[in-house]
Amino acid sequence: xxxxxxxxxxxxxxxxxxxxxxxxxxxxxxxxxxxxxxxxxxxxxxxxxxxxxxxxxxxxxxxxxxxxxxxxxxxxxxxxxxxxxxxxxxxxxxxxxxxxxxxxxxxxxxxxxxxxxxxxxxxxxxxxxxxxxxxxxxxxxxxxxxxxxxxxxxxxxxxxxxxxxxxxxxxxxxxxxxxxxxxxxxxxxxxxxxxxxxxxxxxxxxxxxxxxxxxxxxxxxxxxxxxxxxxxxxxxxxxxxxxxxxxxxxxxxxxxxxxxxxxxxxxxxxxxxxxxxxxxxxxxxxxxxxxxxxxxxxxxxxxxxxxxxxxxxxxxxxxxxxxxxxxxxxxxxxxxxxxxxxxxxxxxxxxxxxxxxxxxxxxxxxxxxxxxxxxxxxxxxxxxxxxxxxxxxx
Numbered sequence: 001x002x003x004x005x006x007x008x009x010x011x012x013x014x015x016x017x018x019x020x021x022x023x024x025x026x027x028x029x030x031x032x033x034x035x036x037x038x039x040x041x042x043x044x045x046x047x048x049x050x051x052x053x054x055x056x057x058x059x060x061x062x063x064x065x066x067x068x069x070x071x072x073x074x075x076x077x078x079x080x081x082x083x084x085x086x087x088x089x090x091x092x093x094x095x096x097x098x099x100x101x102x103x104x105x106x107x108x109x110x111x112x113x114x115x116x117x118x119x120x121x122x123x124x125x126x127x128x129x130x131x132x133x134x135x136x137x138x139x140x141x142x143x144x145x146x147x148x149x150x151x152x153x154x155x156x157x158x159x160x161x162x163x164x165x166x167x168x169x170x171x172x173x174x175x176x177x178x179x180x181x182x183x184x185x186x187x188x189x190x191x192x193x194x195x196x197x198x199x200x201x202x203x204x205x206x207x208x209x210x211x212x213x214x215x216x217x218x219x220x221x222x223x224x225x226x227x228x229x230x231x232x233x234x235x236x237x238x239x240x241x242x243x244x245x246x247x248x249x250x251x252x253x254x255x256x257x258x259x260x261x262x263x264x265x266x267x268x269x270x271x272x273x274x275x276x277x278x279x280x281x282x283x284x285x286x287x288x289x290x291x292x293x294x295x296x297x298x299x300x301x302x303x304x305x306x307x308x309x310x311x312x313x314x315x316x317x318x319x320x321x322x323x324x325x326x327x328x329x330x331x332x333x334x335x336x337x338x339x340x341x342x343x344x345x346x347x348x349x350x351x352x353x354x355x356x357x358x359x360x361x362x363x364x365x366x367x368x369x370x371x372x373x374x375x376x377x378x379x380x381x382x383x384x385x386x387x388x389x390x391x392x393x394x
């Protein structure tokens with residue numbers, strides 16, 4: 001009999017919160033008139049701060065969930081079925097990321113627009129999953145602490161040296177590869193530094209997996225994440241200032257000038273604290289289902305807002321055109337429509353896939369039949385022509 005693994009419902013709730021924050025964040029940022037973007041306005045300032053938290057939380061939770069599932073079985077290395085699933089999932093996210101940027105009208109004209117090659121959330125999460133799988137395969141034969149240690153080291157190195165690689169333009173690389181490393185061409189996200197948050201999630205999940213039977217797991221985790229998170233928010237900049245003053249290393253000063261990665265890491269840990277603290281209240285079935293359907297919700301919202309495949313999205317017609325009085329209720333409606341549509345898809349996913357497969361099979365059979373008929377007709381006409389020319393006998 002298989003041993004059941006308790007589901008971490010607070011993680012699903014965090015995913016739900018993060019995807020809903022992403023929906024309203026993209027909607028408001030894309031459609032709110034620039035005249036109302038006033039950083040001195042308290043409401044706008046709060047909204048902007050929380051919008052900045054959304055992506056770090058989403059990447060961290062994605063890394064957490066995947067790594068937690070990766071190590072929970074008895075099989076290790078290449079025999080671990082989660083390795084194959086992880087590679088498949090990573091490649092699937094990369095493919096979906098590119099498909100969402102296809103413009104069918106452009107393809108009909110024989111063009112692939114430059115925006116197709118830009119990198120977004122799905123590309124980076126897919127590549128992050130592949131990165132975690134790679135680190136796992138390189139470390140599974142070593143002692144148990146090596147895997148989490150490498151993840152933690154990767155996170156720290158990526159965050160620490162961000163001022164260095166952020167200035168590189170990677171102009172020697174083909175643009176479709178450079179887009180994964182620099183935002184200078186228009187990419188929204190890049191694998192660096194965002195893999196750092198996925199690695200953080202992986203590291204945290206390994207701690208949860210290691211101490212899952214510890215009686216005081218949640219009290220310890222709540223206190224630890226709260227202290228470390230608040231410490232990073234309030235004191236990480238002072239820490240790098242002290243390092244710079246005592247070592248005169250310019251890197252520390254550069255971090256100090258834009259210390260967003262470590263502060264956002266602190267924000268992420270505080271969000272973990274809040275969701276763990278109220279985990280008993282976060283088991284609403286609809287909320288958890290939203291957290292388990294984030295890919296479908298993301299795809300639906302991208303199509304509606306940015307006009308995947310056609311370019312005919314809300315962003316094209318209402319770009320920076322709405323007032324706050326209109327954008328707030330519209331954002332709520334957008335969240336409801338996107339989420340409801342995605343949940344309905346998840347509910348009927350097997351039926352929809354079956355119908356699509358049946359339709360494609362029918363189309364293939366009809367195409368094959370038409371091709372055979374056309375070939376036969378052309379053969380008959382060809383021989384008739386040869387006979388009229390006296391080049392073939394009856």
